[in-house]
Structures are given as structure tokens and as C-alpha cells.
Amino acid sequence: MDYKQQILNILHSTPASRVAMTKTLNITRAYMTKLTAALLSDGIIEECDVKDAPLGRPQQLLAVKTGSLFSINVMIRTYGLQASLNDYNTTRPALATANYPLSGPMSAQRLAEMLDVLAAELCAQANVAREQVKALGVALQGGIEQHSGVVRWCPVLEERNINLRDIICSHSGIATQIVNIAWCSCYMINKRTHSRESWVAFMPGFGSLGFGYCINGQPGLGDNGFYPEIVHLPYASGLENAFLFDPAAPQQSAQRTAEALFFAICCTAPIHNIKRVILTGELFEDYADLIMPITHRLLRENPSEHINTIRLEYMKASYNYSMVGLVQLSSDAITATLL
Structure with missing residues (x-):
């Protein structure tokens, strides 16, 4: 990814000064000035607010321009579909939204037809021409090849091993990316860790x-x-089931979840000698204070230094965190078309 692309991916999610981006990208001020001057000349970014600096002159903030490039973002779970039409500048609120319940698995063809109708509905609601929509992001659960667009399996689809990206793109006429819902959240975590x-x-x-x-x-x-x-890790009664928390039996549920989490950590983190385990999501939002102490004890009491040196970290996530990630991934995709 070149520096112009990195600059745009910063500026579509937050206004930033040249000084701040110089530090983030580890390039010289002169080169940053040259790059941003070209982007300003091309009309892709603009100067916005001025930020007071504790030392020195106030800093001019830059941002990507609004009102010309858009994305449609769709998150699909077994129980329903959530969608929005968003500006390339992701600091702006969604221009249109839609929510639909789902009753069961459908064919890829049916899903593509549904998304085509949905795109028309969102564009009409936001008064945006379809030609201005440059990216369609679709997030699903299941086994997904994010580079090829092939869905190996998904609970909302009847077929397996199907190139969903090509099917949706041929119906909508919009460049499409298919991603795992979990990647949308992990993308945001990765941005927070720079x-x-x-x-x-x-x-x-x-x-x-x-x-x-x-x-x-x-x-x-x-x-x-x-x-x-x-x-799919082999865990008694199913790994996912162990994370179904029963509020009527909090201590028993916390013990069961902590043991399953400990198992999952032991199967993953030590492979690459990773010591930082981040816990986030709605379950930890409600029950981290019950689950984390038990998990921490299980890690600490394990005799292997590969296990007992792992540290847990609860990372609070904002509402609709995965949807925010999907919107920003779509703006990253728009960036790639501009350069």
C-alpha cells in the first residue's frame, strides 16, 4: 500500500493534520506536504478545521471530501439483515438504513436479487445516484475466502463453495467485497493498535x-x-455452545465459558508465541468481571510458560462495532479505486 493510499485511509475515518500523519507513517514533513498537495489538487481531500497545538502554530486538519463517493454495507446474520448507505468520509452518519428479518437459508441467486433491490431502495432513500456508489461490502458468518469472494459455507446460504462476490457484483453492477463479520471487528482492533x-x-x-x-x-x-x-475445534458439546451464557445461573455459566475460552486460547495463541489476548463483544460487555478472573486463574496455574505468560485484555467496543468496521473497509476499497 503506497503512502497516498495510507493517507486517504486515515482521512476517511478521522480528520488529521500533516504533522500527525507524518509521525504515523514515519515519513518526512516535506514528503507529506508533497503528497497532500497532490491529493488537494486532485480534489480528493480538503482542508477542514484548525486544531490548536500545545506548542507551536495551530495545525490545519485534512479530511476526504464528502458528497460524491458512497458505499453500501450489508451485514447478514441468520436472523436478519442490516444495511446502510454511507459516505466515503466515514465520520458522516449513514445516509440511509434498512433492517430485514430472515426466515432461513436462501440461494445465492436470491440473496443477490435481494441486495440489488436493497441498493435501489437505499439510493432512493438517500437521494444518491447509483453510479456514485463505488463499493458494496457484504459481511457474513462462515467460511469465507475474502480475496476470491468464494463462500465455502455460510448458515444463510443453501449452497457451498460458491463465488458469492461474482454473483452479487453481476446483479448490482457495484464492485463487491465479501468478508467475515469477525474481520470487521478485528479490523477495528488492528486500527486501535496502530x-x-x-x-x-x-x-x-x-x-x-x-x-x-x-x-x-x-x-x-x-x-x-x-x-x-x-x-470447529473439537470441544465437548461444541465450542460455540459453551459461550451461551445463562443469566439465571451466572457462576455456572462463567465457569463453563472460562474453561472453553481457556481451551481456545491454548489452541491458538501459543502457536505464534502471542502473549496478548483481547476479549471483546457483547458477552464480555455484560460478564467480563465474572469470566475473566476464572480464565486468568486457569492460565496462571498452568505449568507451561507458553501458557502462564499469556495476558488477558478486555477491550470495550462501541455499539455496532462490526458494522463500523465494515463501513471503513468499504471506504478502504473506494480508496484503492482512486489511485
């Missing part, structure tokens, strides 16, 4: 167990960008 650190993340919530990891800021992916799935 895309430089190594960690494993567990994200239980909405009836699923999300998982992901990064090594020195690079996501761990399989063939053709296959996003890692952890629910």
Missing part, C-alpha cells in the same frame, strides 16, 4: 463466536484470504 502489534481476539456475541489474530499488524489469513474459523 496495525503494528501481535494479538489474538475472541469476540462472542449475537449467537456466534468471532475469532481473529494479527502478527505485527498483519491479519492471519488462509488460502485466498480465508478468514480463520475457530468453532
